[in-house]
Amino acid sequence: MKRLSKNRIFGGWHERYSHQSTSTQTEMVFAIYLPPQIGEGQKVPVLYFLSGLTCTDENFSTKAGAQQYAAKYGLALVIPDTSPRGKEVADDEAYDLGQGAGFYLNASQAPWAEHYRMYDYIVDELPKLIEAHFPVTEERSIFGHSMGGHGALQIALKNPNRYASVSAFAPIVNPIDVPWGKKAFTAYLGEDKTAWAAYDSVQLLGHAQNVCPVLIDQGLSDSFYPEQLQPEIFEEKAEKKGIPICLNLREGYDHSYYFIASFVEQHIVFHAKYLGLL
């Protein structure tokens, strides 16, 4: 693991690392924010943030203003990249497939299957690495934006014992039914749609026995709503199963980090509560 940078912010440290990933067989970069509490010898829980299409670890790190609340409530933030990257890694010219668009799944189809194993990376490899190298506990929560909201929800739904809570800004909840998801799943998982359901949050919710607390925010002026983003379908399925989730529809807000910044404190407070920090 190689440290790429270290910046002080809100009394803690924002650091970037690269490491050779066994999941993706590429060099991966992630960012971690270590709040001031670790300087006092405390171990803190970890909140993972999964970013959307085209992003790296840097978008959320520089634009969301989240470190302030991680410092206030005493948790670490971990912000991974959105796909494997490099000259040897398959790619596509479109912004919504290939590098920057890993969709947090394990691909089964050529040419993607070799490196596109973001599901294993996020669920298993990265937490092991983080918990071995930083002063953190094994308590985890997860949130994300857009494609990363899809990532956070489907990961938390399949691993209810690994995450205390999950939240999402403008998530893709039903990728099997919307253009972004259909395109990516066809490429990464093939034409057989039976494989798709394992990564579809609405489908997963239908089968789930045990669901951690869920918070979703959606801007009503988001240009991808409701064509790609249909959180009401997730809410409806949850209601049918008697699972309480919180969905906030936000008048005037769009898909940008200005929207995320406006509500990131509420999301961090939500996770802090279930991580036992409040």
Next chain:
Amino acid sequence: MKRLSKNRIFGGWHERYSHQSTSTQTEMVFAIYLPPQIGEGQKVPVLYFLSGLTCTDENFSTKAGAQQYAAKYGLALVIPDTSPRGKEVADDEAYDLGQGAGFYLNASQAPWAEHYRMYDYIVDELPKLIEAHFPVTEERSIFGHSMGGHGALQIALKNPNRYASVSAFAPIVNPIDVPWGKKAFTAYLGEDKTAWAAYDSVQLLGHAQNVCPVLIDQGLSDSFYPEQLQPEIFEEKAEKKGIPICLNLREGYDHSYYFIASFVEQHIVFHAKYLGLL
């Protein structure tokens, strides 16, 4: 004036505009954050932010997290560009001269004199435009970062009746004595150093009769400190004149927007106080 974008953030609106500038004779872009209070029919005072080398209006807008506090305390933020731009505008390959490096002065030397008139733009033209088109009062404060800290200080020192308060993150306080300033002033103002003093905050402070309240923050791990950034010289001159200023030296903080984000609330509270909002 043409609106380029409009995003909701923290209950208010972050907007970008372009307009034909009479000062620079180019199309200029600025951003304005209008806090939620204007929706209630209130007029609010304006806090101008001048950015550093290489920046446009977007760096501060997306990375500083300032809108949150502008909303909380009820002021508008105006974030101009750092120079004239365009194919017809003189430029230099270096990052610290030409486009993105206007130094908030009126150039007197060819080829710069034609368009590089950022002093007039910031002090006169832009406030007139803002006050004519938006629900704001004529109360103004000003702050900035690095080259923009130099801009804010020298402008406030020369116009004590136009600004209620001034603050700076890591400002160039004595451009006539440091490499960035010497290079830029030689190009824009010529070899005759008598013209330079009009844009040097330490020199201006020496002659000032009437100085508005001043706050400066400087990170001690800033890689440009103390070669380019020497706030202690400004503080020393102020002390000699019996002018109270506040200089905070911040252990571990660098020159990045992570530093600005960490202390931007304190700066906005400082200005809110002198703008009569607290």
